[in-house]
Amino acid sequence: MIHECLIVGGGLAGLTAGIRCAEAGLKVAVVSGGESALTFASGSIDVLGSIPGQPVVRRPFDAIDCLAELSPGHPYAKIGREKVFQSLGWFHGQMAEVGLELGLASDCRENQWRITAAGSLRPTWLSQPATKAMPWECFHGDGACLQKVVFVNITGFLDFMPELAMCGLKQHPSFRSVAVEHFNINLPLEHGHGATADTMRAPQLASAMGDRDMDILARVLSERVQDAELVVMPACFDPDLGCNRLQKLRQRTGLNIIDIATLPPSVHGLRLHKALRNRFRALGGFLIPGTEVRHGTVDGDRVMSVSTGEDLLSADHFILASGSFFSKGLQSVKESMSDPCSVQEPVFNLDLHSWADQPKDFSSHQFLAPEGQNFVRSGVALNQSGQPMVAGKGLHNLHVSGAVLGGYDPVQECSGGGVAISTGWQAAENVICQVKGQQV
Amino acid sequence: MNLFSLNGSGQNHDRSFDRCLKCTACSSQCPVSLVRPDYPGPKQCGPDGERLRLKSPEFMDDALKYCTGCKRCEVACPSNVRIADIIATAKQKYGDNSFKLREFLLSHTDLMGGLTRGSAPIVNKITSLKPTKILMDRGLGIDQRRSFPAYATKSFRSTFKSVASRQEQHARKVSYFHGCFVNFNDPQLGMDLVTVLNAMNIGVRLLQKEKCCGVPLVANGFHDKARANAEFNTSFCEQALESGSERIVSSSSSCSLMLREDYPDMLGVKNEKVQSRISFITRFLAGEFEAGNKPEMKPVNLKVAYHSPCHLIKAGGVLHTLKLLWDIPGLELQQLDSNCCGIAGTYGFKKENYETAQGIGEPLFQQIEESGCDFVVTDCETCKMQVEMSTSKKVLHPVNLLARSLMEE
Incomplete structure (x- = not known):
């Protein structure tokens, strides 16, 4: 059987593309080498929160026009704001189909605020149900709609640091007059086989907690928190798709409790990954794990096959969603210490965004440089028709999506999730259009 | 320090x-x-x-x-x-490397299989009796809730004798490392493999001799024994390739990973003369199909759910099995979400691991029950034992399905 579409990469972009292809009735398979960045993800979908030189973005889709003017090579600029909106709305519906109800602001074109484990506020568009992002008005300007926030950790758990979160949050102008406190709760960890929280990662903690632990949490929280409008805990309650235990805890205590992604592995990120896989399989897609694509064979303007080094995989269309440096979708090469770093796309050696217009170096010595790290913006460039190129020549049946694309900075812009989804969706739409076009 | x-x-x-x-x-x-x-x-x-x-x-x-x-x-x-x-x-x-009887009995699969020769029905009866199970549980620490795989009345090696001579008629030949499970528990899988390869005009030989690949030995701390087996098996693989077999194939995903990768990497046994020519069977078949050597297949009108074994994922072999299953006409195939079944060879037989093994497999068992499939398909013999014990479904090997598509009316 020849697949109509073969997708390289099983992360957010690849699986989104796979779901869209499968939904349109295409024979589609996703080939995946290892784990994707979803293992580290917050599980919320940030679309656009910041544009250089502009105030923080409240209406992300409207801001795409402005972004496109500033950086015409941005992946959003190629897709256009209405299609970005359409793709993300579609994604929201797909996740709901498998029981993951991601939260929208009441005005669905607006961002909301999510609190991170470092205590910063990030503009996000879709939030995990358990994280319950807060409306924009909550923290806009100097005022905040809260008087008191309490961070609560499980004693010993190292991957959530309430003191750090507290300090971070206090730096936000809206929180100057807000009381922020923290405390720990000691739990016996009913299913922990005697191990303590300090040796566990968040998913383990989630499985170690039993009914007795939930009883203790409910009792201590009710006793110690009376007047806080918000209680923030580490995401360690519901490893599966719903948020039943947290919901129950909210009901029992009457408190507004949210749980937020911890240091990796992230329970929310893993949940999103599971929802994506479930949806993809339910639509008849196949996921091929443990299979790393290394080379692609190009003939003229067509990709003929990709290879793992041992096996050839043929298909009519290919979508490259191989991720950024960490996922090996991009590689940095430095011949010697004095040479500048160069970047390569290792499968097809695709043309990348040029550095010529970048005055800065490959990376800044300041880790959290305010202008961002330049290498983050490197990646595959697309031509006017949205095609990737090899030596300037566009490829007809290869479509590129997600973090392997260049021309944007997911960290600075708060745009990683939105770019992965909209470019994954767009790549799938291109394939669907070409496949159905041939059928007519 | x-x-x-x-x-x-x-x-x-x-x-x-x-x-x-x-x-x-x-x-x-x-x-x-x-x-x-x-x-x-x-x-x-x-x-x-x-x-x-x-x-x-x-x-x-x-x-x-x-x-x-x-x-x-x-x-x-x-x-x-x-x-x-x-x-x-x-x-x-x-770790603690002192001799333990339970670990010895569980890991010496070829020895145990050999002992049942001629007495399989009696052994099966005895191991399925409650008092025996309680005795093994209390005395050895082999969990009584675990069902033992039944031994076949006739080993694969003896069954194969009836078809051995006609294998030489085929111009091309491969040698089959059948492993302990096919030999003592599931000779039908071995015979199905012969049927499928013969239909592709490829003859099947057995290695002159083979011992347990070593997977259970390594898992139970018998590294020296595993190393000795590795040297033994590698030399018979070499001999087979020298005498005209083009490849060594194995129908067990764990045996083939061991023979090919873990012999040099984990046991330090050099196998470079044979390594590139050892294949898990679906890898070999998918390659043949792609090169045009595909037997004529009749529809297999079954709904099956595919479970990918951990060691096949590691070997990058899920692709080959899927390629074969996609090629079987009439087959309604759904893929289960990748989830370890929990048994991990001999691990799940041990009393202290029983709950862990079943806990690990639970999401898989649930998916299988909800799938509405006629059969589960998987490439690994211990996954098969675990799924058959823990769900209401029977488990087939991809090669069983291919053989069905050749034989069905």
């Missing part, structure tokens, strides 16, 4: 742990640590722990015994750290 000096063995040690970035992708995929939170997970037991164990063996953590060796951590690792191998080696090097 000087923190910057290594103990004696450190210099020649596998240093793949140095590549660890501490990203925890491995820990996110460990099936054991979710069910047993007292198992600190692959990152801590593998690369982190190894760094310490090199300073002093006192840092050996008893929890390493919970590792099943599924290798999902290695698939997840972006830096190719051989996490599971590090753990397996540390268990052997620093």
Whole structure:
């Protein structure tokens, strides 16, 4: 059987593309080498929160026009704001189909605020149900709609640091007059086989907690928190798709409790990954794990096959969603210490965004440089028709999506999730259009 | 203690742990640590722990015994750290290596199978009796809730004799490493493999002799025995290739991973003369199909759910099995979400691991029951035992299905 579409990469972009292809009735398979960045993800979908030189973005889709003017090579600029909106709305519906109800602001074109484990506020568009992002008005300007926030950790758990979160949050102008406190709760960890929280990662903690632990949490929280409008805990309650235990805890205590992604592995990120896989399989897609694509064979303007080094995989269309440096979708090469770093796309050696217009170096010595790290913006460039190129020549049946694309900075812009989804969706739409076009 | 000096063995040690970035992708995929939170997970037991164990063996953590060796951590690792191998080696090097009868009985699969020769019905009856199970549970620590795989009345090697002579009629020949399970428990799978290859005009030979591949031996601390078997099997593989077989094929995903990759990597047994010509059967068949050597197939009107074994994922072989299943006409195929079944060879037979094994497999069992499939399909014999014991479904090997598509009316 020849697949109509073969997708390289099983992360957010690849699986989104796979779901869209499968939904349109295409024979589609996703080939995946290892784990994707979803293992580290917050599980919320940030679309656009910041544009250089502009105030923080409240209406992300409207801001795409402005972004496109500033950086015409941005992946959003190629897709256009209405299609970005359409793709993300579609994604929201797909996740709901498998029981993951991601939260929208009441005005669905607006961002909301999510609190991170470092205590910063990030503009996000879709939030995990358990994280319950807060409306924009909550923290806009100097005022905040809260008087008191309490961070609560499980004693010993190292991957959530309430003191750090507290300090971070206090730096936000809206929180100057807000009381922020923290405390720990000691739990016996009913299913922990005697191990303590300090040796566990968040998913383990989630499985170690039993009914007795939930009883203790409910009792201590009710006793110690009376007047806080918000209680923030580490995401360690519901490893599966719903948020039943947290919901129950909210009901029992009457408190507004949210749980937020911890240091990796992230329970929310893993949940999103599971929802994506479930949806993809339910639509008849196949996921091929443990299979790393290394080379692609190009003939003229067509990709003929990709290879793992041992096996050839043929298909009519290919979508490259191989991720950024960490996922090996991009590689940095430095011949010697004095040479500048160069970047390569290792499968097809695709043309990348040029550095010529970048005055800065490959990376800044300041880790959290305010202008961002330049290498983050490197990646595959697309031509006017949205095609990737090899030596300037566009490829007809290869479509590129997600973090392997260049021309944007997911960290600075708060745009990683939105770019992965909209470019994954767009790549799938291109394939669907070409496949159905041939059928007519 | 000087923190910057290594103990004696450190210099020649596998240093793949140095590549660890501490990203925890491995820990996110460990099936054991979710069910047993007292198992600190692959990152801590593998690369982190190894760094310490090199300073002093006192840092050996008893929890390493919970590792099943599924290798999902290695698939997840972006830096190719051989996490599971590090753990397996540390268990052997620093763990309790005293002789244990239970471990001996569970791991010497060829010896145990050989002992049942001629008495399989009696042995099957006895091992399925409640008093026997209680006795094995109390006396040996083999969990009484576990069902034992039934031994076949006639071994594969004897059954094969009836078809051996006609194999030489085929111009092309491959040698089949059948493994213990096919020989003593599931000769039908071996015969199906012969049927399928013969239909593709390829003759099947057996190795002149073979011993257990060594997977259960390594898992139970019998590394020296495993190494001896590795040398034995490798030399018979060499002999087979020298006498005209073009390839060694195996129908067990774990045996083939062992023969091909773990002999040199884990046991230090050189197999470069044969390594590239050892294939898991679906890899070989998918290659033949693609090259145009595809037998004529009739529709198999079944609804099946495919479970990918951990060791096949690690070997990059899921692709080949799917390619074959996609090619079977009439087959309604659904893929189960990748989830370890929990048994991990002999691991799940041990009393102290029973709950862990069943806990790991639970999401898989649930998916299978909800799938509405006629059969589960998988490539691994112990996954088959586990799924058949823990769900209402029977399990077929991809080769069983291919044989059906040749034989069905």
